[in-house]
Amino acid sequence: MATEASRQPVSWFRGFYAAGVVPWVGRGLVVLLFVWLGVNLSKTPGDFGILLVEGVTLGLVYGLVALGYSLVYGILELINFAHGDVFMLGSWMSLYIGVQKLGLDASSSGFKVVWGLALTLVCAMAFCGLLNASIERVAYRPLRNAPRLAPLITAIGMSFILQDVGLKQLGSAPVSLPNILPTGTVFTIGGNKYGWDHLIVGLSALPVLALLVWLVQRTRQGRGMRATAQDQEAAAMMGINVNGTIWFTFMIAGALAGVAGLLYALYSTNIAYDQGFTLGLIAFTSAVLGGIGNLPGAVLGAILIGLIQQFNEGLSWHAPGSDWTQSIVFAILILILVFRPEGLLGERTPEGG
Amino acid sequence: MSAAAAVPSDNILELENVQTFYGSIEALKGISIEVKHGEVVTLIGANGAGKSTTLRSINGLNHPRRGRIRFQGRDITHASPHDIVERGIAQSPEGRRLFPRMTVLENLIMGTFQRKDRNNKKAVNEDLDRVYSLFPRLSERKQQKAGTLSGGEQQMVAIGRALMAHPKLLLLDEPSMGLAPIFVDRIFEIIREINSQGTPILLVEQNALMALDVASRGYVLETGRVALADDAKKLKENEDVKKTYLGVAD
Numbered sequence: 385m386a387t388e389a390s391r392q393p394v395s396w397f398r399g400f401y402a403a404g405v406v407p408w409v410g411r412g413l414v415v416l417l418f419v420w421l422g423v424n425l426s427k428t429p430g431d432f433g434i435l436l437v438e439g440v441t442l443g444l445v446y447g448l449v450a451l452g453y454s455l456v457y458g459i460l461e462l463i464n465f466a467h468g469d470v471f472m473l474g475s476w477m478s479l480y481i482g483v484q485k486l487g488l489d490a491s492s493s494g495f496k497v498v499w500g501l502a503l504t505l506v507c508a509m510a511f512c513g514l515l516n517a518s519i520e521r522v523a524y525r526p527l528r529n530a531p532r533l534a535p536l537i538t539a540i541g542m543s544f545i546l547q548d549v550g551l552k553q554l555g556s557a558p559v560s561l562p563n564i565l566p567t568g569t570v571f572t573i574g575g576n577k578y579g580w581d582h583l584i585v586g587l588s589a590l591p592v593l594a595l596l597v598w599l600v601q602r603t604r605q606g607r608g609m610r611a612t613a614q615d616q617e618a619a620a621m622m623g624i625n626v627n628g629t630i631w632f633t634f635m636i637a638g639a640l641a642g643v644a645g646l647l648y649a650l651y652s653t654n655i656a657y658d659q660g661f662t663l664g665l666i667a668f669t670s671a672v673l674g675g676i677g678n679l680p681g682a683v684l685g686a687i688l689i690g691l692i693q694q695f696n697e698g699l700s701w702h703a704p705g706s707d708w709t710q711s712i713v714f715a716i717l718i719l720i721l722v723f724r725p726e727g728l729l730g731e732r733t734p735e736g737g
Numbered sequence: 738m739s740a741a742a743a744v745p746s747d748n749i750l751e752l753e754n755v756q757t758f759y760g761s762i763e764a765l766k767g768i769s770i771e772v773k774h775g776e777v778v779t780l781i782g783a784n785g786a787g788k789s790t791t792l793r794s795i796n797g798l799n800h801p802r803r804g805r806i807r808f809q810g811r812d813i814t815h816a817s818p819h820d821i822v823e824r825g826i827a828q829s830p831e832g833r834r835l836f837p838r839m840t841v842l843e844n845l846i847m848g849t850f851q852r853k854d855r856n857n858k859k860a861v862n863e864d865l866d867r868v869y870s871l872f873p874r875l876s877e878r879k880q881q882k883a884g885t886l887s888g889g890e891q892q893m894v895a896i897g898r899a900l901m902a903h904p905k906l907l908l909l910d911e912p913s914m915g916l917a918p919i920f921v922d923r924i925f926e927i928i929r930e931i932n933s934q935g936t937p938i939l940l941v942e943q944n945a946l947m948a949l950d951v952a953s954r955g956y957v958l959e960t961g962r963v964a965l966a967d968d969a970k971k972l973k974e975n976e977d978v979k980k981t982y983l984g985v986a987d
Contacts, residue, residue, distance in 0.1 A: 621818065623819045623823055
């Protein structure tokens with residue numbers, strides 16, 4: 385009953401709520417959004433088309449980071465605030481291995497690019513996986529039985545520490561990467577070019593997502609993860625090593641952030657020590673939008689947020705523009721938490737998850 | 738594993754002066770219990786007497802601060818829960834604790850998680866058939882999400898899931914709690930049936946009458962101590978037990 389009561393809006397608001405005003409306001413906003421999109425589509429169909437494709441591409445990269453939030457939340461009901469910064473260090477690791485050690489650049493041969501990026505990917509995944517799992521071991525496991533606020537605070541603390549590490553390694557100014565991927569045009573929509581580099585980044589995310597689904601749904605480790613997420617003590621009674629499973633989950637979440645770190649560096653060819661904060665916020669909002677703890681939801685939410693960001697920054701008719709991207713993302717987060725905390729695909733469970 | 742070679746003994750499980758704490762509260766104040774091969778032993782007592790804590794001490798979820806627990810002659814006092822399951826102690830926990838978003842079949846398969854032959858489809862299917870023959874209703878509900886079952890059906894899944902682990906010792910925590918009388922009778926029949934196939938059972942029950950009917954021996958717990966230990970038949974005749982736990986009027 386307590387959770388039921390806490391969900392009720394208070395005071396004057398309750399009158400509107402009871403009268404069914406709020407859902408209609410929500411529906412009105414969605415209608416306005418579609419009107420805005422429709423007008424833009426008819427005015428500049430070429431821009432609209434390319435932004436759609438770019439939005440999905442970017443959304444897939446966001447999805448890899450969002451999955452990390454969702455995986456960890458699903459198993460511990462903890463928001464790993466350091467996750468965005470693990471992703472940032474994934475980008476740094478990609479820069480360090482791919483560019484500084486292997487010397488990949490725009491003039492590298494196709495063969496060198498392929499094996500060079502493969503090696504970089506393995507390094508970024510291993511580094512971020514181990515980093516994330518170590519954070520769990522050091523900052524979260526000792527607080528497993530502490531009040532919920534305690535691991536949240538250590539999570540924020542870890543986030544700052546990692547950001548400072550990034551600042552030390554990358555400096556305070558954004559760092560540019562060479563165009564390692566081919567930048568030729570795949571197709572044009574109304575004069576707007578979609579490059580091979582973006583296509584490769586988008587397509588690379590797909591097998592990673594497929595691999596994750598297979599891992600969670602089909603393997604023994606995955607069954608252990610799902611059981612631990614649903615009931616830790618019952619999982620232990622089945623003979624599942626609960627601590628090991630949680631450690632493994634952080635490892636997987638970190639490895640996904642490593643993939644995302646490399647793909648993002650290739651996509652934007654620009655990385656910065658504070659990208660983990662901005663992108664972490666976007667990815668976290670994606671996970672909440674899709675229903676936190678729900679893996680397909682995280683990817684769906686990320687694609688929607690990618691689209692919203694691209695449309696907001698690229699459309700010409702009454703678009704708020706890139707200055708407002710963060711505000712819009714935050715506004716979505718707040719609206720979701722207030723009106724649909726279970727997200728788009730999440731279920732309203734009795735436990736309130 | 739550093740324990741000395743297993744001492745041959747009638748007892749599959751021995752608790753020796755076990756003291757277990759919840760934080761600073763001493764929930765078990767030195768309990769000694771034995772389960773012999775092939776028998777059903779029951780722990781009865783009021784709420785808070787320490788019945789569930791005893792099981793949590795055995796399965797590794799609450800390690801005792803003092804005392805010893807031996808299983809098949811080996812010390813498991815401080816073993817981790819998954820290690821204890823691997824040694825052959827499976828449990829149907831209080832409140833069933835199914836995985837609500839998994840199907841009945843997936844829940845049953847979870848029971849095989851630590852088995853060495855878990856990938857042997859034939860062996861697993863044979864065990865599934867055994868569970869379905871004990872609980873025919875479950876074979877109709879295989880694909881249903883466990884969270885949507887009735888209490889009685891959930892209890893069947895919980896017991897079935899524990900059996901899927903091939904336990905050498907089965908712990909049952911309040912299997913009749915919250916069930917309709919017809920289900921209660923059925924659950925106790927099943928307990929007899931499982932035991933007659935050779936599995937020793939440690940049964941924690943509030944329904945003392947039914948528990949003493951099915952058990953060969955019983956322990957009465959009171960505020961963290963063993964107040965009485967005797968053959969189940971004698972406990973049923975005991976005046977104090979009658980008055981306090983069997984609800985027999987003077």
